[in-house]
Amino acid sequence: MTQASNTAMLAPPPRRRGWLPAGLGPATPALVLLTLFFVVPVVSLLLRSVLEPSPGLGNYAELLGSSTYLRVFLNTFLVSGLVTTVSLLIGFPVAWTLAIMPGRWARIVFAILLLSMWTNLLARTYAWMVLLQRTGIVNKTLINLGLIDQPLTLVNNLVGVTIGMVYIMLPFVILPLYGVIRRIDPSILQAAALCGATKGQALRRILLPLAAPGMAAGGLMVFVMSLGYFVTPALLGGTNNMMLAELIAQFVQSLVNWGMGSAAAFVLLVATLALYAVQLRLFGTSQMGGR
Amino acid sequence: MTAPYLHIRGIRKDYGSVTAVENVDLEIRRGEFMTFLGPSGSGKSTTLYILAGFQDPTAGDILLEGKSLLQTPSHLRQIGMVFQRYTLFPHLTVAENIGFPLKVRRKGRAEIDAKVRDMLRLVRLEGFEDRKPADMSGGQQQRVALARALAYDPPVLLMDEPLSALDKKLREEIQVEIRRIHQETEVTILYVTHDQEEALRLSDRIAVFSKGVIDQVGTGPELYANPATRFVAEFIGDSDFLTCSVLSSDGRTADVRLGSDFVVPGVPVHGGGGGRSAGALLLRPERISLHRHQPAEAGTLPVTVGGLTFLGSNVHVAATTGWGEPVAVRLPFGHGAIEGLSRGDTVWLGFDPRATHVFC
Numbered sequence: 001m002t003q004a005s006n007t008a009m010l011a012p013p014p015r016r017r018g019w020l021p022a023g024l025g026p027a028t029p030a031l032v033l034l035t036l037f038f039v040v041p042v043v044s045l046l047l048r049s050v051l052e053p054s055p056g057l058g059n060y061a062e063l064l065g066s067s068t069y070l071r072v073f074l075n076t077f078l079v080s081g082l083v084t085t086v087s088l089l090i091g092f093p094v095a096w097t098l099a100i101m102p103g104r105w106a107r108i109v110f111a112i113l114l115l116s117m118w119t120n121l122l123a124r125t126y127a128w129m130v131l132l133q134r135t136g137i138v139n140k141t142l143i144n145l146g147l148i149d150q151p152l153t154l155v156n157n158l159v160g161v162t163i164g165m166v167y168i169m170l171p172f173v174i175l176p177l178y179g180v181i182r183r184i185d186p187s188i189l190q191a192a193a194l195c196g197a198t199k200g201q202a203l204r205r206i207l208l209p210l211a212a213p214g215m216a217a218g219g220l221m222v223f224v225m226s227l228g229y230f231v232t233p234a235l236l237g238g239t240n241n242m243m244l245a246e247l248i249a250q251f252v253q254s255l256v257n258w259g260m261g262s263a264a265a266f267v268l269l270v271a272t273l274a275l276y277a278v279q280l281r282l283f284g285t286s287q288m289g290g291r
Numbered sequence: 292m293t294a295p296y297l298h299i300r301g302i303r304k305d306y307g308s309v310t311a312v313e314n315v316d317l318e319i320r321r322g323e324f325m326t327f328l329g330p331s332g333s334g335k336s337t338t339l340y341i342l343a344g345f346q347d348p349t350a351g352d353i354l355l356e357g358k359s360l361l362q363t364p365s366h367l368r369q370i371g372m373v374f375q376r377y378t379l380f381p382h383l384t385v386a387e388n389i390g391f392p393l394k395v396r397r398k399g400r401a402e403i404d405a406k407v408r409d410m411l412r413l414v415r416l417e418g419f420e421d422r423k424p425a426d427m428s429g430g431q432q433q434r435v436a437l438a439r440a441l442a443y444d445p446p447v448l449l450m451d452e453p454l455s456a457l458d459k460k461l462r463e464e465i466q467v468e469i470r471r472i473h474q475e476t477e478v479t480i481l482y483v484t485h486d487q488e489e490a491l492r493l494s495d496r497i498a499v500f501s502k503g504v505i506d507q508v509g510t511g512p513e514l515y516a517n518p519a520t521r522f523v524a525e526f527i528g529d530s531d532f533l534t535c536s537v538l539s540s541d542g543r544t545a546d547v548r549l550g551s552d553f554v555v556p557g558v559p560v561h562g563g564g565g566g567r568s569a570g571a572l573l574l575r576p577e578r579i580s581l582h583r584h585q586p587a588e589a590g591t592l593p594v595t596v597g598g599l600t601f602l603g604s605n606v607h608v609a610a611t612t613g614w615g616e617p618v619a620v621r622l623p624f625g626h627g628a629i630e631g632l633s634r635g636d637t638v639w640l641g642f643d644p645r646a647t648h649v650f651c
Contacts, residue, residue, distance in 0.1 A: 187374050188380065190374070191374060191380075192380070192391075194366070194372045196366050196367075196396055198366055
């Protein structure tokens with residue numbers, strides 16, 4: 001943002017060139033790309049959802065009126081909420097540890113985090129399938145330790161989806177949280193201690209409120225990404241907890257019902273944008289992506 | 292003499308093989324304003340942080356009214372602190388910041404409100420209750436930090452260079468405030484600074500830190516008139532040092548020789564043994580008299596004027612001795628002896644040997 005305004009300031013005195021607002025000239029390629037590959041498909045999607053098979057809001061009525069589809073919506077939000085919560089619960093202590101760790105160690109942990117992000121998504125999901133199955137290493141270890149008698153069902157259900165997705169989403173929570181926590185002056189926490197605050201009070205009254213923008217940014221990113229997630233729920237989830245992306249895929253691939261698929265996709269888009277608007281409203285733009 | 296209120300006893304702190312402070316021993320009276328003065332890295336902040344409980348000493352103890360504090364974690368030490376950087380909680384208002392220590396102690400709403408009002412009056416920030424720290428100047432923020440540190444009536448207040456981020460004028464203004472608040476609250480203050488003027492302005496006593504040890508403890512005038520080490524002499528006030536050789540010494544005073552034949556008798560001597568050895572003679576630039584013609588009495592040192600610098604109320608005369616050492620003299624503006632004085636003139640410097648010191 002600052003960069004854009006800097007360029008505007010450095011530019012020669014405004015000589016208006018037709019229809020583009022001043023300073024947008026250099027953005028032209030990106031704008032063309034966005035229009036061609038984002039705006040046009042989204043509009044055509046919207047049109048398909050209200051035109052196929054017959055003009056009207058029939059697709060939406062069916063989608064939102066049927067209890068089957070509603071269960072998919074509900075399940076999508078449930079899984080996303082669960083994944084977001086668990087990611088934040090695990091991510092916060094990790095980000096905090098990274099922030100106070102000596103730089104050399106922090107770099108190693110970051111390398112591990114990024115390496116996992118760069119590994120193929122399918123490979124990672126299949127790896128979890130192997131690990132979590134009835135005869136997988138997780139169950140075997142638990143049985144050998146004598147913690148359980150019977151193998152736990154860890155795949156093809158909510159547990160499997162949550163584990164698999166939290167694993168994939170963690171970096172998206174940790175990175176923004178780390179950025180926010182790093183900017184908190186450690187002497188603020190020392191001041192809190194000398195004011196008489198216990199560790200718990202300092203965490204609750206000082207650290208968490210100060211880290212809230214990072215939690216919101218990371219949490220929202222994870223929630224939104226989870227809403228539209230396909231691969232992991234499809235592979236690790238069961239038939240009972242289908243998510244919206246799976247439903248869309250089914251409409252388009254199996255049922256070749258572009259109207260319903262488009263309508264579902266559009267509902268997802270609107271939900272995402274609404275959440276984004278809430279975030280902007282609460283925290284403004286500055287904290288969204290970090291600096 | 293009763294037992295000291297706060298006793299820092301033989302504190303030592305090692306970081307690996309590096310010793311940050313050593314043998315720090317201080318007795319502080321209740322209500323005293325004690326300043327730790329020294330350059331950065333001299334161990335003064337480390338000592339303060341040990342008092343705050345952020346660091347544990349390698350050896351030694353800290354006793355408050357005879358009871359050791361070392362086993363008490365920071366949040367139970369009941370010590371207030373104002374930091375060098377602004378450490379107000381950015382998401383809380385001024386009133387919430389000041390009330391924070393009371394809130395975490397689960398005090399009632401009415402008590403907190405009353406105390407916050409008192410504190411705001413004390414630091415003269417009435418009407419700022421609902422401001423956020425980001426909307427205030429650095430000086431105002433530090434005053435709020437002071438109010439927050441004093442809100443729960445701590446017996447001891449630590450201040451770690453609280454004014455170093457402020458400009459000179461504001462600094463002096465807040466120094467006056469700190470002095471007044473100290474008198475009003477009678478809190479015991481331990482204050483860290485590297486600014487000798489600030490130390491002299493504020494403190495009852497000053498502990499001069501150098502390379503991890505305390506060189507000397509005393510009131511400002513004591514340190515100035517009777518510096519125990521060359522470092523203290525350099526740090527408090529302005530100073531000229533001339534290399535000299537010690538001709539004879541009885542351990543308290545010595546006869547010293549400057550250059551090849553200028554003998555100064557009866558100079559208070561610090562450190563070193565008797566016999567012939569090299570030393571440094573301390574002169575205070577403002578206690579040297581300047582004569583345009585060689586006076587009748589002996590004991591004046593001829594020097595060549597190098598230049599004059601006008602410093603407002605004072606004029607600084609830079610000169611060089613016959614053997615090439617620089618020496619500075621400070622005279623009040625308008626003093627007769629500097630009228631028409633110019634570069635290259637020879638003048639004679641007079642000083643009382645008893646007011647000088649030799650360090651060896």
